[in-house]
Amino acid sequence: MLHQIINYFATDSNQYWQCVGQHLFLSAITLAISLVIALPLGYLGSRIKPVATFCTVFAQVLRIIPSLALLFILIPFIGTGMLPAVIALVVLALPPLLINTILGFNEVSPMYKEVGLALGMNQRQLRRQIEIPLAMPYILNGIKLALVEIIASATLATYIGAGGLGTLIFTGLGLYDMSYVVIGGVSVAVLSLLAMLSFDFLIKKVQKNEQTSDSI
Template sequence: MFSQVVQYFQSNSGQYWQYVGQHLFLTLVTLAISMVIALPLGYLGSRLKPVASFCVAFAQVLRIIPSLALLFLLIPVIGTGMVPALIALVVLALPPLLINTILGFNEVSPLYKEVGTALGMTSRQLRRQIEIPLALPYVLNGIKLAIVEIIASATLATYIGAGGLGTLIFTGLGLYDMTYIVIGAVSVAALSLGAMLGFDFLIRKVRKHDKSSYSI
């Protein structure tokens, strides 16, 4: 198996990195779109209970929709390619982003806001200097969960012609060749693990900074 993997990279390294690039592009674009939608909506949900209730219910509904089923439902409407894959992945990424954004802003202690108000801060200053920094670890955790979900689910985008590392996995399944499956699966797992460890490190740094900056 090891020699077959080495042989694949010797003869197909350019193709492999093309798949990695497609996978990362799909992941990053999906994450960017999801954040543009979820972060403002989550912040609004932390301020208005009806919006929060809607976001939670919406996130719960999205969680029960299988990603593969959503992909196939979009094919008759939009067709195949990048666009339906992006829509399906955005739908999968929204729940953790929405829930963690609402949770993060709700967890900001009123005491910090009272101190800021007493110091003469405006609502904009309170939001920028107190609320967002203190909610950031929760928001980052939501982003971490979302990006891991996207990386794993993006393998299914191969079914509708969006490319990515899933091409290796499904090629291996079609050819009954474990070499392709192992390379694709290990690559997806490595990307997911790298993203998770990177965000865990960033969250720890932000929390450490918050403790030193906002200790009362």
């Protein structure tokens, strides 16, 4: 198998990097759309209890929908390709983003807000200088969970012609060639691991900066 993998990269490396590029593009566009939806809604949920209840119930409902089932449900309405794949992946990404955004803003101590008001800050300044920085570790953790979920689940997009590393996996399964399966599966695992480690590092850095600010 090792010889087959080496031979694949020697002869078809362009195809491999095309699949990686498609996978990364699909993941990036999905994350961007999910953030545009989840962050404002999560912030409102932290301020308005009925919105928080709606977001929590909505996130729980989304979690029980299998992404593969959603893909096939969307096909009769919007066909195959990138669009249904993005919609299905956005559905997967929203729950961790919503829950962690609400949790992050709810965890901001009222004491910090009172200090900010005492210093003459308005609501916009409180949000920008106090609430968002203090909630950022939770928000980043939500982004990390969502991105790992997106990268792992984007392999299913191959079923409806959206490309990505799933192409290698399903090609290998169809040809009974495990070298393709290993290349695709390991690549997805490496991308997920890199995303997780990068955000873990970023979260620790943000938390360290917060601790430094508090000590000052």
